[in-house]
Amino acid sequence: MHVPDGFINAPVSVAAGVAAAAAVAVSLRGARRELDERTAPLAGLVAAFIFAVQMLNFPVAAGTSGHLMGGALAAILVGPYTGVLCVSVVLLMQGILFADGGLTALGVNITVMGVVTVVTAHLVFRGLLGILPRTRRSVTVAGFAAALLSVPAAAAAFTAVYAVGGTTDVPLGKVLTAMVGVHVLIGIGEALITTATVGAVIAVRPDLVHGARGLATPLKLRVDGALVDAPAAAATAPAAGRSAKKVWATGLVTALVLAGFVSFYASADPDGLEKVAADKGIDRNVEEHAAAGSPLADYGVKDVEDARLSGGLAGVIGVGVTVVAGTGIFWAVRRRTTDAPAATATSTPVA
Template sequence: MHVPDGFINAPVSAATGLVAAGAVAVSLRGARRELDERTAPLAGLVAAFIFAVQMLNFPVAAGTSGHLLGGALAAILVGPFTGVLCVSVVLLMQGILFADGGLTALGVNITDMAIVTTVVSYAVFRGLLKVLPRRRRSITVAAFVSALLSVPAAAVVFTLIYALGGTTDVAIGKVATAMIGVHVLIGIGEAVITALTVGAVIAVRPDLVYGARGLRQRLKLRVDGELVDAATDAATPARPTAPVSRRKVWITGLVTSLVLAGFVSFYASASPDGLEKVAKDQGIDQRAKKHHTEDSPLAGYGVKDISDARISGGLAGVIGVGVTIVAGTGVFWALRRRRTADASPASLPEGV
């Protein structure tokens, strides 16, 4: 759903840029409360994983594909404020290095793909957890539903932005019907990827999942040869459930991201994604502009001057994962260090 330059006029693009800048500023402050010694290293990895999986377009209908947006996944794994930053880092890397998503449309893309998906999905996720049993399976179910709804929500917001600043004269009803229809299907793929990923992390280290904090697993006691639930109170801490170290989780995630971007991406669907297909069918791409970095060495997710498509695309994917994890980790560690400095005794008023 990367919006290119030229789809949205300058005033609305500028307005969404201000919205995106404000949301990122708020998220920078909010992420300082979310990030700790567990989530700070994971956040950069989440950004890199989202970048890698976004390269894997999957078919959803005849001649149409979709890809992960990632807002729900990021919000559940590392928190909503940090999630907005994760997806924003990915969009920035894609726009600058790979000519994917217009630079003048960066505000539109961050507003739609980072802010809307994260806010909608996390609100749905927390709402579901209030009514579902406090079990690990409930986290996965809530992740599935919240991710599913976040994608058509983003399609609705794009339609509203287009209604305000679209550069072509197309009936907004047709745009809305086409966008929402195809993105409901894409949402199913988003939901499956999100639920599988969240479920995999919960299976080995539930304490690393921001959305699962507070989840308690009831202790079992053997009474007369049978296992029964032990009585617990609110003060009873959650039992450690997995011996897997954070380092192993991080390494596994990094290797998975590199394999997906460097190898599996070659087999991704070549069909246009939902927005591209709708834009072509409805004629809203008539005034699309060339990307400002279309001549960059990595434009189009390939390395310039390497003729072998498999090697070119794989190397570009590996570079993208590397750059994204370095940029993301740098941002999140800086925020983590800032939080630590703010909380240090030297920073407290005298007498506290």
């Protein structure tokens, strides 16, 4: 649902840009409470993974495809504030380097695809966890519902923005029906990808999943014959650090394979917004992208004739740039932790 230049008029685009900038500013402050030395690299990886999976358009109806938006996935894995930043980084890289999503429409895209999806998913996810048992299965169920509902919510948000600032006169009721209808189908794919990814991370490191905090059984130590919770420092033990690095490496390799190889087999059909725009006449005033001359425009490397190689190289470059940019941002805003004084064990003298 990348909105191109020309769909929304200048005043509303500027207003959406201001709203998006405010949301990013608030998220930068909020992300400081969500990120630390362990989770900041994971957040960069989440951004890169979203970039990679967004290249994998899947068919949802006759002549229509869809792709992951990633708001729900990011909110569950790294938290809502960091989730907004993850999607914003992806949209920024796509707009500047790959001419995907208009530059004048960047504020609209961040607001619709980033803020709306993350906020909707977070509210649904937390609401369901409040009434479901605190188990891993509940996290999966809540994540499925959150991801499913976040996509049509974004479609409705776009329609609302278009109602205020659209550049063509079209029947908005029909646009809303078409947008929400096709994006409900896309939402099913979003939900399946989200739950599969969250489930895979929970299976190996539930402590790294923001939405699953509190599910892990605390480590117990026997002290003077009694079982007590291990100190919080145990979570940063060398074994835990090695495990986190393994998760990060596995995720990065997966993202590279998806973007560099699997993306070649993605559906070539227009996505939900492109299809509705063509059918309803929304795209009559679409403008050429300002970065259309980029060496990576349209997810291909300029002057590389082989389509498979060109697309694969573009995907790998995109994943690399996104993970570096994202990790740098998240590492800069992370919460600094200070080493707690070493605890000393004491025992009662025995006569």
